[in-house]
Amino acid sequence: MALLAGLLLEGSAQTRASLAWVIHSSQVLKTANRAMGHLQQAESGERGFALTHNPEFGETVEAEVGAARAAAGELVILTKDNPAQNDRAVQIRTLIGQRADLLEQIAKQTRAGDFTGAQAAVASGRGRYLMQLVEARVSDLLNEERALSTTRTDVVDKRLSYITWLVLGGVPLTMIFVGYTAATLIRRIRRPVDAMMTVMGQLGAGDRAARIDAHMESSEFERLANGYNAMAEELEGAVADQHESQDRLHVANAELSRNTEVLRERGEVIELLGGMAHRMQAARTDDELASIIRVFVPRVLPEIPGALYAHNNSRNLLVPIAAWGGLDVASSGFAPDQCWALRRGQSHFVVEPDSDIVCAHVGNQTDHYHCEPLLAGGEVIGVLYLKGVVGTENRFRLTVLTENIASALVNHRLQRGLREQTIRDPLTSLFNRRYMEETLALEIARASRSGSPLSLVMCDVDHFKRFNDEFGHDAGDAVLQAVATEMRSRFRDGDVVCRFGGEEFTIIAPGTSAVTLAARVDAVRQSISELIVHQGGRALGSLTMSFGIASWEDSMERDGSTLIKAADAALYRAKREGRNRVLVDARSETLTA
Template sequence: ALGAGLGILMLRRVRSLTTPLLLATERVQAGDLNVRVPVTGQDELSVIARHFNDMTASLQRTVQEQRALQRTLEARVDSLVEASTTELQVLSQLGLFMQACETQGEAAEVIARVAPALFPLGGSVSLLAESRNMLERFAAWGDAPGGGTWLPEECWASRLGTDHAAGPGLNAPRCRHDRSGLGTLCLTLNAQGETLGVVTLHFPDGPAAEQAQALARRFTDRLALSLANLRLKETLRHQSVRDPLTGLYNRRYFEETGGRELARAHRQGWPLSLLMLDVDHFKQFNDVHGHAVGDMVLRRLGHVLGRQFREEDVVCRYGGEEFMVMLPNCSPQAALERAEALRTATEALVLAAPDSSGLTVTVSVGVTTTTGDRSDLGVLVRQADQALYRAKAQGRNRVAAYRAE
């Protein structure tokens, strides 16, 4: 009976400790880590209960740390996504505005206004000059100096043909053109198989982060393509309005501009004069000395015309050996004086030809002026042509004014 009583007591004791442990285990399995088993003594079952409590507390801390880390990672991902979206928007905006630019001056202004959103500490864009031996500062923002020129060999990126980072914490030489003292990244501008220049970007301390370098390369690639397209656009526009032999405007530009100048003269009430000139005996230059000499005569005459007139005057090669000069706000007397000065300057030209010791060039000039009334450009050209015919009929190498019949 005593043995049976002791067995019953021991069974009750075991059950009082194992039943809460079993229930706690089930709750942990269900995901509740806040459960704890009561510890009532120092026996082996109490030790097991104490270890169980320590284990659940450790699991709870681990889960809390993992959740905190997950929240941090999610916030970081959201921040990166937001930053990436902003960068893409800025790059898209840069490409959009660069595509709409008509001149390089407009493009430089767009770069200086948009780039600080990506690289706030400053930077600059330098382009190779036509001689290919000098880099000219094209655009700058932030603390970067504007203007100035420097040699390609002063930049390690230009020498190596690849990106070059320098600054605190880097065992790399600093480019001689960079005097900022900050972390600097130089990247070459390459487009359509041609090097256009160098982009220099500044960063806070030491080298730029990998993400910033990737952004810098995307920025540089977008910029290089836009500048190459702008240069091609300017070349095509120049070819469409310029005469390739003399560098003067062509007939198409004269006809497009003439209407606007006539309308402006009518609106302002000022005179508009037109000079039409022709090289005397030009056919002889081609027949006797060859077309190369004839082309040289036209080039030299184009150079004289470019020096003789104001910036606002429109000087064009009208066709063949004929040239037109449109003089806004120029009276009839002033136009005659300008024409005579041109005739004298041309007469002073002495050209060397392979089969001659020296060739003299003369021109005949016809002058007409509208008094501010709404005249037709074709009428004005016919009047100048009639005046030119009179100058030739009077012996060439002279100036004649238009006279109404």
């Protein structure tokens, strides 16, 4: 099992590393395209400025040129791991810088009123030549990076196949080993029991010389065998007192039978609890864990109704996990101080009226019950409530049962916590981008099968950089947390609200068209514009957001990339048209119509 776990961990680590390289290639591709896009926008703005003399186009040139330079610089940093790609990135940065200088020169001439000179510079063809060089270098870089991405994706597929075969082969072998161990344990119990039963049968038939000579394989059975042999020796030496010897024989025989029955029952209980523990360790959800408990606990403790309670996340309530035997329990649970077993850290039970203090969570209607605390690592994690009397013969069953349940609850909560960490953004507690991409692909497949609508919202905080520049990054974090809280409370339970990255957020809205969703999104926009965020005892000023909405259609890519681009384009258009607004992608409006 340790070897299987080690191989799986090693395979997972290699897969994670390969995925990191695939993501890196994706970042390089996106950054290169972004640099090219900003440069093309700047070129369009420059032409508009020179032709229309509209100063708004001049502002676009400066912003897009700055963004193109920044993206080119980021591209050089991202490709440092690959010398060939880095050389191409450096060339791209140089060419973009030259083209940007020319654009800024033309914009400067236009602002100075030298429109003739600006138009002459545009008509000279140098800008077009530089742009062709940029496009050629970017195309070379993109082709090379796509080839690298394909190679790295193939490596990930191979490693995932390796892990799959490892699981398919290792898990059956482990199960065979566990089954073999259980069979060996049962055999080691049954063999001495059979030997003792054989000798007892011989003795009952009148053979007083019969003795247990077989190897008992355990100290408990050895003590039983030695006790039996000593009894037989004494019986043989006391033939004169036949009646007394017969009484002693009956007593010893009854004791052996009881011990044998106890051992047999304990063997069955251990086997049953082994199956229960194996299933609880494999449970993935709270409902699965509750179903296992409802099935197995009544078999371990038959005819005793009960319920299992566990601490909630705040540890201020014991909430019901499962109930069995027809017992009805309140879903609200009860406070820890209402149970004497939790207060004392040990069993607490009432076998008849007024025999002990009754727990507050039981009420006054029960005159016999049993509360058993669940302990793991010295910590109380819950309580097992049984509406009945747990006799001496069931104490062993109850002890082993509570140990198994406590261990399973701790393991289940650990697995659930680790899962939450992998899909949640630590700052805003929203789902992260990885979870968003997985969920979007799943919802697209569902919408494609059912024909139901699916919409996506891309949004970000307007002028977010101002908060960081004026008040510091802590203020920027406070703004993101306030926005996340507001969106989480405003969108439906079925909508998936995610942090896309930085100040950008994404909302997946299944079963809703873009036009229908726009009204709800506008209400969210209005509520955010009314927020007053405080940080460090000071108000951070007004806060607005821009939103872009797009709907899925069959012509889009199944991985969601086309849908994201459409929503992002609508968001960008909302930014250009003045921010603090909700815009729907043009194709989505046509699709809805």
